[in-house]
Amino acid sequence: MLDRDLLRQHPDFVRLGIGRKHLDVSLVDTFLAVDGDYRKVRSETSEAQAEMNRISKSIGALMGQGKKDEAEQAKGQTKELKDRVAALETRERELEQQLRDVELQFPNLPHESTPNGKDETENVVIRTWGEPQKFDFEPQAHWDIAERHKLFDLARGAKIAGSGFVLYTGLGAKLQRALFSFMVDFQSTQNGYTEVFPPYISNRASLIGTGNLPKFEDDLYKTTDDLFLIPTAEVPLTNIYRDEILDGADLTIKVAGYSACFRREAGAAGKDTRGLLRVHQFDKIELVKFTKPEDSYDELESLASDAESVLQALGLHYRVIELCAGDLGAKGAKCYDLELWAPGVGRWLEISSCTNFEAYQSRRANIRYRPAQGEKPQFVHILNGSGVAVPRLYAAILESFQQADGSVVVPEALRPYVGVERIG
RNA sequence: GGAGAGGUCGCAUAGUGGUCUAGUGCGCCGCACUCGAAAUGCGGUAAGGGGCAACUCUUCGAGGGUUCGAAUCCCUCCCUCUCCGCCA
Numbered sequence: 001m002l003d004r005d006l007l008r009q010h011p012d013f014v015r016l017g018i019g020r021k022h023l024d025v026s027l028v029d030t031f032l033a034v035d036g037d038y039r040k041v042r043s044e045t046s047e048a049q050a051e052m053n054r055i056s057k058s059i060g061a062l063m064g065q066g067k068k069d070e071a072e073q074a075k076g077q078t079k080e081l082k083d084r085v086a087a088l089e090t091r092e093r094e095l096e097q098q099l100r101d102v103e104l105q106f107p108n109l110p111h112e113s114t115p116n117g118k119d120e121t122e123n124v125v126i127r128t129w130g131e132p133q134k135f136d137f138e139p140q141a142h143w144d145i146a147e148r149h150k151l152f153d154l155a156r157g158a159k160i161a162g163s164g165f166v167l168y169t170g171l172g173a174k175l176q177r178a179l180f181s182f183m184v185d186f187q188s189t190q191n192g193y194t195e196v197f198p199p200y201i202s203n204r205a206s207l208i209g210t211g212n213l214p215k216f217e218d219d220l221y222k223t224t225d226d227l228f229l230i231p232t233a234e235v236p237l238t239n240i241y242r243d244e245i246l247d248g249a250d251l252t253i254k255v256a257g258y259s260a261c262f263r264r265e266a267g268a269a270g271k272d273t274r275g276l277l278r279v280h281q282f283d284k285i286e287l288v289k290f291t292k293p294e295d296s297y298d299e300l301e302s303l304a305s306d307a308e309s310v311l312q313a314l315g316l317h318y319r320v321i322e323l324c325a326g327d328l329g330a331k332g333a334k335c336y337d338l339e340l341w342a343p344g345v346g347r348w349l350e351i352s353s354c355t356n357f358e359a360y361q362s363r364r365a366n367i368r369y370r371p372a373q374g375e376k377p378q379f380v381h382i383l384n385g386s387g388v389a390v391p392r393l394y395a396a397i398l399e400s401f402q403q404a405d406g407s408v409v410v411p412e413a414l415r416p417y418v419g420v421e422r423i424g
Numbered sequence: 425g426g427a428g429a430g431g432u433c434g435c436a437u438a439g440u441g442g443u444c445u446a447g448u449g450c451g452c453c454g455c456a457c458u459c460g461a462a463a464u465g466c467g468g469u470a471a472g473g474g475g476c477a478a479c480u481c482u483u484c485g486a487g488g489g490u491u492c493g494a495a496u497c498c499c500u501c502c503c504u505c506u507c508c509g510c511c512a
Contacts, residue, residue, distance in 0.1 A: 043474050046481040053481090056493040060442030071492085078492045245471085368471095373453070377471080 001103050001363040007031055017109030020325040022118060031102050038095040045088040052078070052085050104214055107330035108360040111297075114334050117324025124324070126336065129308065130317035133343050137404050141344040142395035143275035145402055146172060149424050152276075163273075164265070164280035166391075171423055175397075175410075176283065178417030179390050180258045183285040183310055187387050191306040193256035193287060198236030200260055201227045206239040209365030211331045211357075218266045229262035233286035234384045238361055241290060245377045246369040252299055253290040256387060258283065276391035277349070283390040289383045290367065296356050296381035297334070304336045304354040307387045311351075314411045316396060317341040319348065333358045336385075340392060344399030349392040354385030 007014055011032060015025045055078055062071040115124055133139075146152050151172025157165045168176045188195040207213040207228060212220065212235065221229040230236060237257050246253070261284050272278035287306060291299045304320060311318045321337040328335055332355040339348035359379040362368065368377035401409045407424035415421055 039474065042481085046474060049482085050480055052492080056491095057442075059492055063442065075492045082492075374469085 001360060002106050002109070003359070003363070004035070004103075008035065014109065018107060020110050020114075020116060021107055021328060021330075022326045023107050023330070027102065027106055031099075031106075034095060034098050034102055038092070038099050041088060041092045041095055045085070045092045048081065048085045048088055052081055055081070101214075104208065104364070108333050108357060110325040110328055110332075111334040111356065111358075113297075114328060115322065115324045116326075118326040119324075120327045122324040123327055123337075124322045126320045126322050128317075128319040129312065130315070132317050132341055133400050135343065135402075135404075139343045139399060139402060141275065142342070142398040145344070145398045145406075145408060146275070148406055149408070151175065151398075151423070154275075162280070164278070166276065166279055166281070171418070171420070175414075175418055175423070176390065176394065178414050179393060179397075180283050180285060182414055182417050183387060183390075184256060184258050186310055186313065187256040187285060187287060187306065191254075191256075191309065193254045193306075196237060196240070196255050196257040198230075198233055198257050198259055200230055200262075202230050202235045202239065203227055206235055206242065206365075209242050210235050210238050210361055211364060215330070219264050221262045221264060230259060231263045232261050232284060232386075233257045233259035234288065237286055237288040238367075238382060238384065239365060241367045241380075242365040244367060246290065246367070246380065248292065248369045248371045251290060251292050251369055251380065252295060254287070255289075256285060256287050258285050275345075276395045277345075279391060285387045285390075287385050287387040290362075290369075290380045291383065292369065292371070293359070293378070293381050296358060296383060299381075300334060300336075300354065300356040300383055303383055303385045304338070307338055307352045307354055307385050310388055311338070311340065311393075313413045314393075314397065316393075316400060318351075331355070331357055331360055333360070338386075338388065340396040342392070342396045342399045344402070345395070349396060351392045351396075352386035352388045354383070356381065356383045358382075 002014065007028065011028050015028050018025045018027070055074060059071050059074050062068075062074065115122070117123065143154075149171065150169055153167045153169055154163075157167040160167060184195060187193045201223065204213055204226065207220070212231060220231060223229070236259070237255050240255065241253075260281055262281050265278060265280060268278060276282075287303060289299050289303060308318070308320070318338055318340045321339060323329075323332075323335045323337060335353055335355040337350050338352035338354070340351045342349050358381050361382045362379040367380050367382070369380050370377050397411065398408055401411065403409060405424075407422050409422055410418050410420060
């Protein structure tokens with residue numbers, strides 16, 4: 001959602017921004033048309049209501065004075081006005097709903113520092129950390145390593161739930177649990193986030209707040225109660241403060257939470273189907289920040305380095321990509337992707353997106369702060385990033401630390417959690 | 425799942441059809457008194473929308489209804505609490 005005043009006063013600026021994302025700019029004209037109608041009807045309604053209130057009040061006064069006849073007479077004269085008010089209110093409600101529908105469809109505008117570009121081929125590599133591992137043998141893909149050591153079982157996962165659901169077993173299950181425990185500990189103790197453990201289910205209001213609804217319902221698992229399994233802890237974490245006014249003195253607020261994530265991956269059939277690269281249920285640590293507008297871009301930089309610090313602690317080779325406007329997606333203003341090198345599959349794997357949404361989500365979720373006592377509430381800026389997603393990290397660890405003898409050395413930071421130095 | 429009680433402006437409460445433009449207390453802010461503080465007194469203290477403005481509208485958990493008029497009456501839903509049942 002964008003600022004209404006911005007749309008009214010600077011529609012060309014908005015068109016320019018949406019154009020940079022290569023999205024449909026005609027929304028702006030739709031908005032302006034509906035908004036014009038809405039405001040016209042709104043003031044007509046308001047006037048009619050005021051008139052109605054005056055008459056009602058005077059009837060009340062007459063009744064109080066015992067002038068029953070005059071009161072009855074006044075009642076008789078209200079019918080036409082009452083119908084008019086009802087008609088106007090109905091029309092206003094329709095337009096309000098239309099306006100809301102249009103507003104919810106708006107993408108966010110890219111920040112001025114976000115580079116131009118059409119798609120992922122025009123993203124920019126910002127920095128690279130570490131070196132690709134050297135092997136004096138042919139490194140195996142994680143699914144082969146996992147099979148040898150019975151770390152997870154895709155066939156049985158599919159039998160239990162369906163394809164894309166993973167059954168982790170033995171030391172493989174333990175490694176899975178170790179990874180998210182380690183990362184939650186790391187983010188809360190090293191990087192100063194408040195640990196939270198959220199519900200895995202969210203309602204419509206929460207999903208609208210983050211921007212998953214109304215557009216992306218097909219990507220979500222839905223329960224019979226009109227509740228949804230969360231696609232990411234971003235949803236519950238962001239909605240912690242929905243419809244609240246925060247104290248400016250408390251910002252920046254940083255929360256980190258682990259959750260299972262559920263994605264139907266509608267339309268992704270056939271892509272990355274092997275191993276752990278794309279699954280319907282996975283684990284992820286999510287980092288969310290609520291900031292003052294003036295702080296959000298500094299906080300984006302530190303958010304990215306918070307996500308990176310986990311990878312550094314594990315000794316993995318990764319790079320940071322800045323997304324161009326065309327690849328940014330609808331919600332973001334600026335975004336860094338973290339990609340992990342997986343030597344077995346020979347590819348960079350996206351394991352985190354660190355995004356500044358500015359006030360896009362806070363407008364949808366109505367999350368504000370009061371800069372100082374007596375001042376008007378303003379929308380906070382909201383940022384989030386994975387810190388990080390488990391399955392691709394799991395895959396990269398198996399592939400990066402595999403040995404000639406087929407074993408896998410457990411990174412030192414993980415050993416207290418896994419309990420062994422080596423798998424196999 | 426069953427029965428009951430509730431949801432009011434930060435908190436606590438009052439309000440069962442008409443100056444409720446929602447009262448009072450606490451908290452908070454300002455002023456006065458004070459060397460200063462406490463106490464006390466006076467004033468202020470929700471959000472959103474429309475309008476250049478004066479002003480006005482909406483919101484008493486949410487939505488609908490009855491009425492000239494709804495915090496108040498009716499219906500549906502959500503949430504909280506108590507008891508019972510079931511249950512990791």
